[in-house]
Amino acid sequence: MTLIYDINKQQAVVNKNTDDTTETVLSIRHLYKSFKENHVLVDFNLDVSKGETVVVLGKSGSGKSVLIKCIIGLLQPDKGDIELFGKSITGINETELDKIRAKTGFLFQSNALYDSMTVRQNLEFPLRRHWIKVSQQQVNDMVMESLEDVGLAHTVNMMPAELSGGMRKRIALARTLILKPEIILYDEPTTGLDPITGKEIIGLMMEIQQKYNTTSIIISHDMNCVRTAGNRIVILVDGMCYACGNFEQLLKNTDPKVKQFFEGI
């Protein structure tokens, strides 16, 4: 397998990338979102700079998915502002939003592969729909390149239903990567996978991060993922950015609400 490689070496490279750049890609200011009486996000703030990998930790139902759906404009926040690539995405028109979305990758928690389409059609979909002018030959090349990145070139003519859970996750990742996004939002990329496949997926994400110097926001419960992939960890409690720091800093934190995430490590 080409995917297994030295994670520690990768970590050093990732850290170096973030030190020499300060350009802010994403900035979230005073974000509020509630569903009826359920106040999910309450005054959430976050800044992410270029090339950085931020991991968001939080209990199930704490609003992690809601947070990244707000970032990509799938949910409208009640209050507050989100700036992506220096443009506010709240109250922006559809065309402008699509332009920003073309530069943003989103890996869904449930993969969201189109099950009426083959793997090839799944991957072609974002290419064609963003109305990017490319020839059929280029489309084919991009599809194959993306599939090779995730090591699944042989599945190109299969239907999603014929694939295993881990393969589906990788195809979803390939579809996310096909437009070479500048920022990728991952919603629980390793949940429901066995530890080995999980590690492979993390390896893949970091390989991509290094290859294209993308900015990433990763939502995860997986401590292995948190430890290896994150430059910075944000803990989401009660709808706020409760604590923030790198893995070692948070591990030493004595606040019980922070401590519970690191129990047993």
Add this chain to the structure above:
Amino acid sequence: MNESLAITRFLNEAGETSHFIARFFRQWFKPRFELSEFTRQCFVIGYKSLPLVGLTAFIMGLVLTMQLRPSMIDYGVESQLPAIVGIAIVREIGPVITALIFAGKIGSSIGAELGSMKVTEQIDAMEVSGTNPFKYLVVTRVLAATLMLPVLVLLGDAISLYGSYLGVNIRGNTSFVFFWKQVLDNLSFSDVLPAFIKSFFFGFAVGIIGCYKGYNSSKGTEGVGRSANSAVVISSVLVFILDLIAVQVTDLLNLY
């Protein structure tokens, strides 16, 4: 208490459906029409229901003729059989039976398809891929259903009349040409046109209800099943209600 709750729920649902219909018209006229998806849907929707529509239409024509024959003989107007059956099929039975079959076949499949796309976040995935899912999924399907049902009704009518021709010939002996001449002589434009127009409305009802139910499917596989089921039930009932309205309108306009 229970009744008032049911009424509130019904009114809520009706309100939301009208909202959905309004959204359909707004999105329809927005630029960048999804032509290729629309043609694909026309093919899928029309082609998928053709065998079923053909079979039921054939049986209806045959059975109707055989059932009517004894009474026609009693009244001594056996020779009018093709005319009577022709009018019954073209005015009423053809459009309504076809629409009901269409609701069962297409309404449920649209409801289930969009419902499962909704709960597995495929609709969200389309949205982040630079696609307006409402235009891509809903507008194309509703328009395809609206256009395809009248075509199916015309085909169904023809197959039904062929069934009727066979029915006439089980006991009698009528030539094919004579049968058609008798049917067409007794049909006027005012029989065909209202029936044709109402089938557009039937098609629209099936398409929009299927999409509404699927698009607003609640989470979980149970929700998908429920959307498919209620899409069929509601659109079938709507077909009858629209039929009732159509007959009143044609009556008022003195079209018959």
